[in-house]
Amino acid sequence: MNLLIQNENLKIYKRKRTWILIAIVALFVLLQIINLHTSGSPAASEDWRAQLEQENSWLTEETSAPDALNIEIRQAEKQLLLNQYHLDHGIPPQQSAWNFAVDQVGNVVFAISLIAIIIAGEIVAAEFASGTIKLLLTRSASRTKIYCAKYIASILFGLALALLGLLLSILFGSLIFGFGGLDHSYLYVSDSAVGEIPLLQALLGSYLFHLPFMVLTVTLAFMISAAFRSTTFSIVISLLASVAGFVIAIAMNGWDWTRYFVFSHTDLTPYIWGDPPVGEVSLAYALVFVLIHLAVMHLVSYTAFVKRDVT
Amino acid sequence: MPLLQIQDLTKKIGKKILVDHLTLEMDKGEILGLLGPNGAGKTTTIRMLVGLISKSEGQVLINGLDTSQHFEQAMAQVGVIVEQPDLYKYLSGYDNLILFSRMSKGVTRQRIDEIVQWVGLAHSIRDKVSSYSLGMRQRLGLAVALMHKPLLLLLDEPTNGLDPAGIRELREHLKLLARQQDVGIVISSHLMSEMEMMCDRVAILQKGKLVGVQRVSDMVQDEHAQVRFEVDRPDLAVQLLQSLLSGEQIDVEQEQLRVRIPKNRIPEISQKLLDAGISVYGVTTIKRTLEDKYIEITGGEPH
Numbered sequence A: 001m002n003l004l005i006q007n008e009n010l011k012i013y014k015r016k017r018t019w020i021l022i023a024i025v026a027l028f029v030l031l032q033i034i035n036l037h038t039s040g041s042p043a044a045s046e047d048w049r050a051q052l053e054q055e056n057s058w059l060t061e062e063t064s065a066p067d068a069l070n071i072e073i074r075q076a077e078k079q080l081l082l083n084q085y086h087l088d089h090g091i092p093p094q095q096s097a098w099n100f101a102v103d104q105v106g107n108v109v110f111a112i113s114l115i116a117i118i119i120a121g122e123i124v125a126a127e128f129a130s131g132t133i134k135l136l137l138t139r140s141a142s143r144t145k146i147y148c149a150k151y152i153a154s155i156l157f158g159l160a161l162a163l164l165g166l167l168l169s170i171l172f173g174s175l176i177f178g179f180g181g182l183d184h185s186y187l188y189v190s191d192s193a194v195g196e197i198p199l200l201q202a203l204l205g206s207y208l209f210h211l212p213f214m215v216l217t218v219t220l221a222f223m224i225s226a227a228f229r230s231t232t233f234s235i236v237i238s239l240l241a242s243v244a245g246f247v248i249a250i251a252m253n254g255w256d257w258t259r260y261f262v263f264s265h266t267d268l269t270p271y272i273w274g275d276p277p278v279g280e281v282s283l284a285y286a287l288v289f290v291l292i293h294l295a296v297m298h299l300v301s302y303t304a305f306v307k308r309d310v311t
Numbered sequence B: 001m002p003l004l005q006i007q008d009l010t011k012k013i014g015k016k017i018l019v020d021h022l023t024l025e026m027d028k029g030e031i032l033g034l035l036g037p038n039g040a041g042k043t044t045t046i047r048m049l050v051g052l053i054s055k056s057e058g059q060v061l062i063n064g065l066d067t068s069q070h071f072e073q074a075m076a077q078v079g080v081i082v083e084q085p086d087l088y089k090y091l092s093g094y095d096n097l098i099l100f101s102r103m104s105k106g107v108t109r110q111r112i113d114e115i116v117q118w119v120g121l122a123h124s125i126r127d128k129v130s131s132y133s134l135g136m137r138q139r140l141g142l143a144v145a146l147m148h149k150p151l152l153l154l155l156d157e158p159t160n161g162l163d164p165a166g167i168r169e170l171r172e173h174l175k176l177l178a179r180q181q182d183v184g185i186v187i188s189s190h191l192m193s194e195m196e197m198m199c200d201r202v203a204i205l206q207k208g209k210l211v212g213v214q215r216v217s218d219m220v221q222d223e224h225a226q227v228r229f230e231v232d233r234p235d236l237a238v239q240l241l242q243s244l245l246s247g248e249q250i251d252v253e254q255e256q257l258r259v260r261i262p263k264n265r266i267p268e269i270s271q272k273l274l275d276a277g278i279s280v281y282g283v284t285t286i287k288r289t290l291e292d293k294y295i296e297i298t299g300g301e302p303h
């Protein structure tokens, strides 16, 4: 089994294409950090107190606007509280660039997932397209083993990308914001109060708790790849579903029906801060909900992969 | 115990019967040819033997192991090439071998080097497979199929893409494997002359059915032969032959007569012709080829 996974890894990493995809991820992380740096810098001025107070008055207006989305109101309220915290404790906001880096993890994991989808969407279907499946399945390894090895390799690739994202955001962040920033605390809002946790811990936790998104989308791509044996089909459908799911989950954040929407449970970071988007939904509920989706997808793709004729 | 036992092997897709109750056995060290026109079901049969497609009916035992129940153990003893030898094009030949060596027990680096030499790819094994010619891919496919020293080798049209020298080389290789290492080999092909030179037995498939199994040596040792006499006065010769061989059909083509006679009568008949004052310029026996037999069995259509 170990050797089979090694084989899949060899097939992934010996391709030039894979390294281009990895470079894209690195570039994305770098751009995110540069973007934070340039947009965050004006606040470095002396009158940051006045700026924050002004921002707060805008935010108050925004929350009372009749056409505001749930998510907008929630974010504005959070920002209000955070700004107030800065004012009360005399911390200039420019030091909070790292805070934003933590907040951007969702985007990074989103980008990573899209890249991982390409690999997962190919991992089975490409063997059919190239005809290599015939040799792969006529060695002394059962189809079940091949299936598992391929799935594990897909998830491992996603995890490797996430680890790369984490390390690169620490590296680029330190280079651009300065290493000192790492000692700061991450500020978060929970139950209308502001809390602090160590920044590295927040960054790590944020990556970890965003991972269900990657696992879900990679599994979707893998399922279509194994069940329908079409690379294009699996990559296109999974990319569309992931983008739609990501956007809808953000736009509909806080709506009651989202408790039955799987993409609303793929960002578990609110549970770190103790601030779930929909009341009465627990971490366990979210995890089980995601796991059920994974199980159903595997049921479909495993059955198809093991049973269907290879012609 | 036979190396390969096939019993009532059947494949149906919808109403179409691709392979129809095929029953066949072969021993270690034997080379068996699967011969049949396009669409006869040769590839389908090989795919079923190795579990790429499911069987609708029947049973396959490899070295006594039922492939449905003991797939992994049974396949550990099999090397196979189905249709084209498709390998990973973006990897080097060597990486391909490493990959498949990890899927079988006991294939060492040394064994890989040995097999590379054996198939004659030593110079290009580090190159990407995408740069290989069809014949080189065929050789690499053969290396993958043979690296784990299988007892049973299943080759679907292995001569496809090989040059004449390559075909000859392959033939010698396969014969050696069968004679020296007791490997059983099943080869499907359209090339009947090839099959004749390589195989011990030939199984002829038509429309999914096994229509005949022929031992190649039997055909060569056939007592009757087609004999061609080249003479100066064919009219006279025909009359003479008719009187000597009542009932046999005599074909006349300009100065050549063709008849089917027992081999041991050739000297006598030649003598009679000479005695009648007919000059005989040549006597040739035409070997009854597999092709004749094949056409006889499949009912005339050469494909």
Ligand SMILES: Nc1ncnc2c1ncn2[C@@H]1O[C@H](COP(=O)(O)OP(=O)(O)OP(=O)(O)O)[C@@H](O)[C@H]1O
Binding pocket: A311, B013, B016, B018, B036, B037, B038, B039, B040, B041, B042, B043, B044, B045
């Ligand atoms: N998936 C399928 N569905 C329906 N019919 C099929 C399928 N695959 C193959 N066939 C049919 O099965 C028959 C046997 O095909 P097969 O490929 O086994 O022939 P073959 O003897 O290998 O021919 P060739 O000499 O051309 O390689 C053909 O008539 C083909 O059309």
Ligand SMILES: [Mg+2]
Binding pocket: B042, B043, B044, B156
């Ligand atoms: Mg064929």
